[in-house]
Structure formats: structure tokens, C-alpha cells
Amino acid sequence: MTGQGSGGNVVAAVCSFFIPGLGQLVQGRLLPALLFFLITAAGYFFWVLIIPAVIAGIFHLWSIIDAARFTVTA
Structure with a gap:
């Protein structure tokens, strides 16, 4: 996933809206x-x-x- 505000973070936030923790799971x-x-x-x-x-x-x-705010740090 890319940085904060990316489409992936929006999808993760929407997933967490419906099931808490699902967005974090989608992000691995x-x-x-x-x-x-x-x-x-x-x-x-x-x-x-x-x-x-x-x-x-x-x-x-x-x-x-x-x-929604998660960013990958390498």
C-alpha cells in the first residue's frame, strides 16, 4: 500500500467501519x-x-x- 490518504487506506477504513479490525487485516x-x-x-x-x-x-x-492513517515504513 502507499502513503496516507491512498485508495488502499480508504478501502481499509471502510472495511474497519463495518467490522472493527478488518481494515488492519486487509493491510496485513x-x-x-x-x-x-x-x-x-x-x-x-x-x-x-x-x-x-x-x-x-x-x-x-x-x-x-x-x-485510514496507516503508512508503510520500510
Whole structure:
């Protein structure tokens, strides 16, 4: 993928919008993808408790922003 703002980053951000961590997975970053997915899923699972739901929403938004801002460093 190319730098920030590239078409690949837009696709990754859209993927993370629908499934947290999917954008990171598309970019080949397995550990961040797994962490974003598990933390967000756990927060949404405990939806009845307000605080985890808010935390899940924050991590979901962070996942989208992280996928959009990722740049490859060589």
C-alpha cells in the first residue's frame, strides 16, 4: 500500500467501519486487527453495561482512524 490518504487506506477504513479490525487485516497487520476486533467485540457483547459499550465505540472509531492513517515504513 502507499502513503496516507491512498485508495488502499480508504478501502481499509471502510472495511474497519463495518467490522472493527478488518481494515488492519486487509493491510496485513494481524496483531492490531485481532486486538481491535476482540476489544470491540467484548465491549459490544457487554452492551448492557454502559461503560464497556462506550469503550467499544471508542475502539471501533479508533480502528477506522488507524486504518485510514496507516503508512508503510520500510
